[in-house]
Amino acid sequence: MPDRRMVFYVSDGTGITAETIGHSLLTQFNGVEFSTRRIAFVDSHERVDQVIAEIKAAGERTGKRPIVVNTIVEPVLNARLFECGALMLDVFEPFIQPLEQELGVKRSHRIGHAHGLVDPVAYERRISATNYALSHDDGIDLDYHEADVILVGVSRSGKTPTCLYLALHYGVKAANYPLTPEDLERRELPVRLRPYRSKLFGLTISPERLRQIRTERRPNSRYADLETCRAEVAAAEAILRHEGIPTLSTTHSSIEEIAGKVLERLGLERVMF
């Protein structure tokens, strides 16, 4: 793809902020094809030299001026990056001056603080939530006293990745319980979940999408059969609806979006790490 527009996310830290805002900006331009590259930890003159050379070379190779999303905090290195001749989107620049004026404080230029600052309390919360998600995944441990939320749904409806995301990013203790064929046959909420009703959140999914996901796991199995998927989803939705459990379809949602909606619906006020 030699004629795609090259976009570089350049940072003196992890590059997560540059990539996040860059990705958000690019998705607003339909029909333009981009090729992206994250260059992290650009924290010395040598590294800036390399990056400038790489960006210039990309411009020559593609015949299109590259775009740089720049979150370098160190002012000298930040300024030097402009030598590369790309369209430079300097992410923090427009916001620093209004913030300085509002707060009456000058910014400090410490590098890579956003995702590199280790707060031992926050770290412990993330790790302990991650361990919780691992030990309460897929109905392994059914003691949900400590859970902030319990995701309920059929197998492969998106419960495990959502739990891990909630743990890693928000320090939320998220368990998940898979509705088994036996649970679904009984057409009622499993007895062991009843004491935790207020923590339950349902995930559902279209039978077609479920079939697609299950086929990746076990091709040509009864488990992945469209009829099985239809019957399981219908039974699960009936239980969730009857019990009035807040439920979200994961069919067209990313993990980030599902996690965001779970927090929102349950009123779990958490700051992202």
Add this chain to the structure above:
Amino acid sequence: MPDRRMVFYVSDGTGITAETIGHSLLTQFNGVEFSTRRIAFVDSHERVDQVIAEIKAAGERTGKRPIVVNTIVEPVLNARLFECGALMLDVFEPFIQPLEQELGVKRSHRIGHAHGLVDPVAYERRISATNYALSHDDGIDLDYHEADVILVGVSRSGKTPTCLYLALHYGVKAANYPLTPEDLERRELPVRLRPYRSKLFGLTISPERLRQIRTERRPNSRYADLETCRAEVAAAEAILRHEGIPTLSTTHSSIEEIAGKVLERLGLERVMF
């Protein structure tokens, strides 16, 4: 904390972009105490009304003008948010016009695309990498043929959360192998890891920090004892050094930073999902 400056991350999508850039900006202002709140899925006039009322109330309660980091894409709702009277940091605004000019294309105003777009191939890659991390965690499954990377280190050096982060965010298949007291006594790379030398990446940690983390798990145990931590870390570092395995200290690093450095060092060129 009634006198902290309130910061609102307001979005018509998940709010992840607003929170990410907002957090990066705030960490550049040392000594100012902030209280942050993410308000996601603000996609109707009713929601905007609620949010404006909440921001105004926060300003009155704290006696300090709130700060809003605004990533609402829909132009009418975005403009309405300015009625709240806060310092408004409109995240996309400074970058859209230069991009439109460079690309010769007008932006579209589709909402919540950045983290809400479901690409089934990308989803499958994230999920299958997550399953891989779960089944190859902590030496459970020792067949590393499919691994992109294998993290090696003593127990509680940060391997599991890093593997899960790499899987969820980058679709990287990351396994982890804990160096057991037996491995450490032998003072050499475990035989089963040798065929995969090029995929190995070491995580180390200061004995003091390790003691702190292990104490959270098993207080007053031999496992958490400072002498045990010292001996294990020294032996692990000796093996990693002797074998020339790239190694990173996790003592002062966040999960994001460790993951970023692993990708960087192994030349795993991956785009964040």
